[in-house]
Amino acid sequence: MTTFNFSDTIRSWYEIHKRDLPWRDTRDPYPIWLSEIILQQTRVNQGLPYFERFIEAFPTVQNLAAASQEEVLKLWQGLGYYSRARNLHTAAQQIADRRGIFPDNFKGLLDLKGVGSYTAAAIASFAYDEPVAVVDGNVYRVLSRYYGIDDPINETMGIKKFQKLANEVLDPKHAAQHNQAIMEFGALQCVPSSPDCKVCPLINTCKAYQTGQVDQLPVKIKKTKVLNLHHHYLVAITPSGRTILVQRPQTGIWAGLYEFPFIESNGAMLPQEITGHDVFKDVFGRLRFRESIYNQQPILHKLSHRKIHAYFWIIEVDEELDDAVTVNEMLKKPVHVLMERFIKAYWKLKK
DNA sequence: AAGCCGGGGTT
DNA sequence: AACCCAGGCTT
Numbered sequence: 001m002t003t004f005n006f007s008d009t010i011r012s013w014y015e016i017h018k019r020d021l022p023w024r025d026t027r028d029p030y031p032i033w034l035s036e037i038i039l040q041q042t043r044v045n046q047g048l049p050y051f052e053r054f055i056e057a058f059p060t061v062q063n064l065a066a067a068s069q070e071e072v073l074k075l076w077q078g079l080g081y082y083s084r085a086r087n088l089h090t091a092a093q094q095i096a097d098r099r100g101i102f103p104d105n106f107k108g109l110l111d112l113k114g115v116g117s118y119t120a121a122a123i124a125s126f127a128y129d130e131p132v133a134v135v136d137g138n139v140y141r142v143l144s145r146y147y148g149i150d151d152p153i154n155e156t157m158g159i160k161k162f163q164k165l166a167n168e169v170l171d172p173k174h175a176a177q178h179n180q181a182i183m184e185f186g187a188l189q190c191v192p193s194s195p196d197c198k199v200c201p202l203i204n205t206c207k208a209y210q211t212g213q214v215d216q217l218p219v220k221i222k223k224t225k226v227l228n229l230h231h232h233y234l235v236a237i238t239p240s241g242r243t244i245l246v247q248r249p250q251t252g253i254w255a256g257l258y259e260f261p262f263i264e265s266n267g268a269m270l271p272q273e274i275t276g277h278d279v280f281k282d283v284f285g286r287l288r289f290r291e292s293i294y295n296q297q298p299i300l301h302k303l304s305h306r307k308i309h310a311y312f313w314i315i316e317v318d319e320e321l322d323d324a325v326t327v328n329e330m331l332k333k334p335v336h337v338l339m340e341r342f343i344k345a346y347w348k349l350k351k
Numbered sequence: 352a353a354g355c356c357g358g359g360g361t362t
Numbered sequence: 363a364a365c366c367c368a369g370g371c372t373t
Binding site: 035036038039040041042043044046047081113114115116118119122134136137138139179182183186187192193206220223309 | 363371
Binding site for chain 1: 352353354355356357358359360361362
């Protein structure tokens with residue numbers, strides 16, 4: 001007679017249903033670490049091409065450490081949460097300082113920039129089979145439903161409770177497989193909305209299923225409110241076709257990325273309000289120019305906590321500007337997606 | 352403890 | 363429009 005075992009069940013399920021992902025067939029901490037940073041708050045399908053590009057560009061952690069931050073940010077362009085890229089680069093240099101040797105345990109891994117409790121547990125278990133449980137969004141969902149726990153997953157008490165429970169259900173003899181399995185189970189079977197419980201191997205012992213609470217769990221409180229912003233980008237075009245880019249400050253949104261100079265406002269602006277603005281004068285001085293609006297209707301760019309209403313103004317000037325860059329130089333700079341989309345449309349670039 | 356930090360896919 | 367995603371850092 002055998003007793004029902006949570007870890008055995010999800011690991012058996014995993015061996016049948018697991019996806020074939022390039023960072024799963026290795027114990028090398030470098031690709032494991034790289035994949036985990038890329039996948040933070042990012043879906044597998046979105047992160048996958050970035051993983052391939054990074055491995056191609058930087059086959060070893062030393063290659064990554066030796067790159068410039070701008071090179072790393074450019075490769076990261078479009079993925080979001082750009083502090084991950086800066087931390088990734090810093091951590092690569094930390095590792096290079098150790099002759100390329102990663103810390104070999106959970107505690108040591110936590111010293112790497114950008115590596116928190118989840119990522120340290122993931123690397124420690126996947127690379128070294130250290131019995132430390134990962135707790136990500138998938139794990140919160142699976143455990144909260146299976147055990148019927150309604151503590152909010154974004155409050156200190158709930159976080160501690162789930163971390164403790166996750167370690168209790170972890171089979172220490174199968175740490176790597178167990179951690180992979182519970183996350184894959186959450187990603188493919190115990191999905192956020194309308195999971196197909198009929199085919200779930202845990203259906204007979206799932207608390208949420210028994211009590212009809214599947215769609216109420218996990219509990220997460222507080223919602224981020226969205227702030228509306230209006231950006232009027234000044235797209236300089238010099239006689240030779242060059243333009244002006246400025247780098248954003250090293251803190252805040254899109255830190256360190258490049259964009260056209262812009263005027264912030266509370267809504268639409270008239271041409272004379274643009275050309276009379278201090279920012280405009282700072283960029284173009286007393287040069288002669290011809291201005292035109294590129295998009296009459298604002299382009300909406302939605303982030304998790306902001307909605308940006310973007311207007312692009314084409315400012316053709318009749319003299320060269322000292323700090324202008326060519327289009328090819330511009331394309332080497334890391335930019336956010338709003339910029340990337342405009343650049344591709346305006347200069348009619350392929351891809 | 353709470354807020355900040357992107358972009359894309361689903362519902 | 364709201365929610366979610368192989369979260370971590372800062373204040």
